Each structure stands twice: as structure tokens, then as C-alpha cells.
Amino acid sequence: MPRYAMKIEYNGAPFAGWQRQDGLPTVQGAIENALAKLEPRAHTIAAAGRTDSGVHALAQVAHCDMERDWVPERLMGALNFHLKPQPVAILDLRPVADDWHARFSAHERRYVFRLLSRRAPATHDAGLVWQVGHELDLGLMQAGAAHLIGRHDFTTFRASQCQADSPIKTLDALRIEEMPTNGGREYRFYLRARSFLHNQVRSFVGTLERVGAGAMPPENVKTALEARDRAACGPVCPPQGLYLAGVGYADDPFAGGDPR
Structure with missing residues (x-):
């Protein structure tokens, strides 16, 4: 077939x-x-x-x-x-x-998460971003994210119903960018790994948002990671800001360009 x-x-x-x-x-x-x-x-x-x-x-x-x-x-x-x-x-x-x-x-998955910091409700991006009404500090979130890159036991950042055989994964990249938007700021989280645990990305972003809001210091991300305890995770953020952005293959069937 x-x-x-x-x-x-x-x-x-x-x-x-x-x-x-x-x-x-x-x-x-x-x-x-x-x-x-x-x-x-x-x-x-x-x-x-x-x-x-x-x-x-x-x-x-x-x-x-x-x-x-x-x-x-x-x-x-x-x-x-x-x-x-x-x-x-x-x-x-x-x-x-x-x-x-x-x-x-597949040997790689790439995700993007969009976080909007704006007091006025989102209109054009409603349902496409996670919106918070307070300011965030990009530098603090980047400092917290640095503790997550590499090979770790990510028990803290996996859902309790996750069916993966092991919580040990390698996070190859977690990059955060800030950009101005109409009436606020948007933060985009770019993540890359061979595979991800259930709710891993949303757990990362929910925790890093707390860091950016000043509710926890960046070094607490390392403490939470090393705790290997779901209770140490920050709040899991809602799904609407999360996008599966791409999948990598050694022999990429789409590498030849547009079939048209």
C-alpha cells in the first residue's frame, strides 16, 4: 500500500x-x-x-x-x-x-509557546496565546530556563498520567524571545528535543512565568528540577499558547520544497 x-x-x-x-x-x-x-x-x-x-x-x-x-x-x-x-x-x-x-x-520535535503580557484582552490572538495581565522580566526567565537545558530527570515537569517509560530526557534548546505587541509584550518560548514528556512544555512555561513575574527566583527552577517531585513544579499553564512547530527527520520527506 x-x-x-x-x-x-x-x-x-x-x-x-x-x-x-x-x-x-x-x-x-x-x-x-x-x-x-x-x-x-x-x-x-x-x-x-x-x-x-x-x-x-x-x-x-x-x-x-x-x-x-x-x-x-x-x-x-x-x-x-x-x-x-x-x-x-x-x-x-x-x-x-x-x-x-x-x-x-523522527529524531527531533520543536515546540513554540506564545505568552502575551497585556492588560487589555486579546482580540485577534484570543485562543492563540496564554495571556497574563502583569509585566514579566525576560532576563529572569532566561536565567531560570538555563537550568533546564541538557539531560535531566524531569519528574517534576511531567504530568502524573504521563505514560513515558522514563522521566529522563534531553532538552536540546529552550530559547525565549521578547517582542513588542499592540499594548503589551509577547514572549515566545522555543523548545527542541528528541521527545517530550506529557505536559513538559506547559510545566516549563508555567514555572518560568512565575520567575518572570518575580514570584520565585531563577535558581528555584534548579531546586525544583532536582527535587524530582511534581509538587515542586509551578502551575501548569493553559494549552492555547502551545504549538507543535516542527518535526525533524534524518531523511526529511519534505526537504525538496513545495510539491506544487
């Missing part, structure tokens, strides 16, 4: 996460339903990561197996047609080898 890799963008607000769930709207379910319009049967697709309810994607990657050979541009166009009006779009679609796997072939 021909296999195709898909690069997918979505707004996670109306979905109960990526993973298919009976009776609930999910991104996986939406795409599988669109595939069934093209080849009427049960479809099961696999993704590089399973985003939670309310989390968005700029470049999620998944693969599907079809019964017949499709011209990639036509398959992508047909899927986008059948996905309307849901906020899901196939940005790119490429044929891949039978043993290529969206999850197991």
Missing part, C-alpha cells in the same frame, strides 16, 4: 486533542474521516506527536497508507477539500518508503 507523509497545520481549539476518541472531535479523526471520503474504508494514521486538547500545530507530521497510487498534489487538495470547514490543513504531502514512520523515524 503506498504510504504518504503529511505536514499538517491546525487550530486545536475545537478539538479534544490529536488522538482519535469515540464521540469527541479530534484532529486524527477529522483526517481519517476525510481519507474515508476518498477511499471508503477504515483508516488509521500515525503522527509524530499527540497534542493535547486546545494545543495547535504549525507543522505536525503524520503518515497514511492508501490502496492506490495518488498524485501527491491531488491527494493533498482532495483532503483539504473534505476537511473544510474544520481548522485543519494539509500543507504538504509526499510519498515515502513503506518503512518510513512519522513517529518512529
Whole structure:
């Protein structure tokens, strides 16, 4: 069966996460339903990561197996047609080898978190950022973030229901940028690792926001990390500011540019 890799963008607000769930709207379910319009049967697709309810994607990657050979541009166009009006779009679609796997072939995941510091309510970015009404200190958050980079036991920053075999992960990068916005400041957190624990990014950002607000010193991030205790974590921030921004592969099927 021909296999195709898909690069997918979505707004996670109306979905109960990526993973298919009976009776609930999910991104996986939406795409599988669109595939069934093209080849009427049960479809099961696999993704590089399973985003939670309310989390968005700029470049999620998944693969599907079809019964017949499709011209990639036509398959992508047909899927986008059948996905309307849901906020899901196939940005790119490429044929891949039978043993290529969206999850197991990936060697890197990249996330972006958007945090808006502004007293006036967000309008254009409502549902797309986490908003706080107080000022934040970029330098303090960067100092706190430095303690998280590298290979650590991240028990403090994983959800209690996390199903990963081990809490030990390597965080390759955690960079924070500040930019002016209309009436406030936006802080963007860029994170990169081979894989992440459940709620790890939101736990990081929630803790670092407390540092930026002056509620805890940067060195307390190191103390919390070394405690290996979920109770030492700061508040887990809401999902709407989180985006799966990209997935890395040694043999990237999308490296050839736009198929059009």
C-alpha cells in the first residue's frame, strides 16, 4: 500500500486533542474521516506527536497508507477539500518508503509557546496565546530556563498520567524571545528535543512565568528540577499558547520544497 507523509497545520481549539476518541472531535479523526471520503474504508494514521486538547500545530507530521497510487498534489487538495470547514490543513504531502514512520523515524520535535503580557484582552490572538495581565522580566526567565537545558530527570515537569517509560530526557534548546505587541509584550518560548514528556512544555512555561513575574527566583527552577517531585513544579499553564512547530527527520520527506 503506498504510504504518504503529511505536514499538517491546525487550530486545536475545537478539538479534544490529536488522538482519535469515540464521540469527541479530534484532529486524527477529522483526517481519517476525510481519507474515508476518498477511499471508503477504515483508516488509521500515525503522527509524530499527540497534542493535547486546545494545543495547535504549525507543522505536525503524520503518515497514511492508501490502496492506490495518488498524485501527491491531488491527494493533498482532495483532503483539504473534505476537511473544510474544520481548522485543519494539509500543507504538504509526499510519498515515502513503506518503512518510513512519522513517529518512529523522527529524531527531533520543536515546540513554540506564545505568552502575551497585556492588560487589555486579546482580540485577534484570543485562543492563540496564554495571556497574563502583569509585566514579566525576560532576563529572569532566561536565567531560570538555563537550568533546564541538557539531560535531566524531569519528574517534576511531567504530568502524573504521563505514560513515558522514563522521566529522563534531553532538552536540546529552550530559547525565549521578547517582542513588542499592540499594548503589551509577547514572549515566545522555543523548545527542541528528541521527545517530550506529557505536559513538559506547559510545566516549563508555567514555572518560568512565575520567575518572570518575580514570584520565585531563577535558581528555584534548579531546586525544583532536582527535587524530582511534581509538587515542586509551578502551575501548569493553559494549552492555547502551545504549538507543535516542527518535526525533524534524518531523511526529511519534505526537504525538496513545495510539491506544487
